[in-house]
Amino acid sequence: KELQNQKLVQNNLDSEYAMLQQKGLLSAIIANATGKKPFIPKPDINSLPYQNINDTTPFRRELISFTKEHQQDSVALTIKDEWQKKPGKLIAMQQTLSFFRTHPQKIITGDGMGCFSSKLAFRATALNLSGGYPKTFAYINNDFAENHLAVFLYFFTKQKELHSVTNTPDSVYNQMLGEYGLAGIAALLIFYVGFFIKRTKNLIEAFPFLFILLSAFAFGYWFEQLSIVPFFELMMFLSIRDSNLKIAA
Numbered sequence: 001k002e003l004q005n006q007k008l009v010q011n012n013l014d015s016e017y018a019m020l021q022q023k024g025l026l027s028a029i030i031a032n033a034t035g036k037k038p039f040i041p042k043p044d045i046n047s048l049p050y051q052n053i054n055d056t057t058p059f060r061r062e063l064i065s066f067t068k069e070h071q072q073d074s075v076a077l078t079i080k081d082e083w084q085k086k087p088g089k090l091i092a093m094q095q096t097l098s099f100f101r102t103h104p105q106k107i108i109t110g111d112g113m114g115c116f117s118s119k120l121a122f123r124a125t126a127l128n129l130s131g132g133y134p135k136t137f138a139y140i141n142n143d144f145a146e147n148h149l150a151v152f153l154y155f156f157t158k159q160k161e162l163h164s165v166t167n168t169p170d171s172v173y174n175q176m177l178g179e180y181g182l183a184g185i186a187a188l189l190i191f192y193v194g195f196f197i198k199r200t201k202n203l204i205e206a207f208p209f210l211f212i213l214l215s216a217f218a219f220g221y222w223f224e225q226l227s228i229v230p231f232f233e234l235m236m237f238l239s240i241r242d243s244n245l246k247i248a249a
Contacts, residue, residue: 059128063157066127070145088151088167089218092117095147095169096178110181115141117148117169117178119224125149130221148174165219172217199240206239 056064096117100107114120122129126138129152140149148169155167176184193214200206213232216222222229 060157062127063153066125067153067157070140088155088169089165089171091151092148092169092171092174095151096174099143099147099178106181108181108183110177110179110184111141111143113179114139114144115179116143117171117174119170119221121149122152130224148178170220172220172222175221175223196236200236200243203239203243206236209235209239 099111099116103111110116114124119130121141121144123131123133124137124139126133126135151167151169155162172188173185176188180187193210196206196210200210209232213228216228220227
């Protein structure tokens with residue numbers, strides 16, 4: 001039994017020795033025991049934890065498959081390699097302006113709801129990009145496919161470093177102009193922005209909220225989701241109420 005215990009201890013020491021040797025710590029322990037300057041091993045930057053793994057997720061694979069499939073049919077996805085030199089947001093705005101240069105008859109009323117740039121247009125692809133949608137009723141307008149959908153697929157079928165908000169075509173301004181034309185932009189400015197400006201023109205503290213909201217409109221389809229817009233409206237209405245109470249007092 002004593003021999004078995006000695007063998008067990010020896011095996012444990014051997015495994016500890018091998019582990020320390022593997023980690024590069026054995027030389028540091030020996031140096032410390034002999035009074036020499038300890039050697040601390042540097043991390044191996046070529047090891048797996050320090051490498052960027054370009055993993056293709058199931059969602060990315062679905063986008064790649066979708067792109068290949070629709071490049072062959074009537075919905076032509078015009079994907080250009082020179083897009084890598086610009087952020088997707090800028091490309092999307094250029095596409096919107098270019099669209100109206102080639103379709104001047106749509107400048108006033110736009111291309112139609114869900115036909116050019118909106119959360120609805122993305123949802124209707126049935127790719128679960130902006131919520132669920134039955135594949136049986138999937139719909140992709142050619143104008144959407146050739147412009148903002150193509151931009152989204154270009155960036156989001158590539159490495160994850162490109163999957164940022166700066167490369168999505170989401171924008172209230174693109175949505176209003178592309179789907180509702182100048183009439184939509186005018187309605188936004190007159191009936192929405194103008195409403196708050198008129199009622200808060202004497203409230204200096206309310207203008208930073210308006211500025212932040214108008215800036216945020218360039219980075220998402222905010223009217224199609226419960227997010228910052230209700231919060232902004234609540235803050236503005238509270239400011240208006242406080243102003244009216246002060247006047248009444």
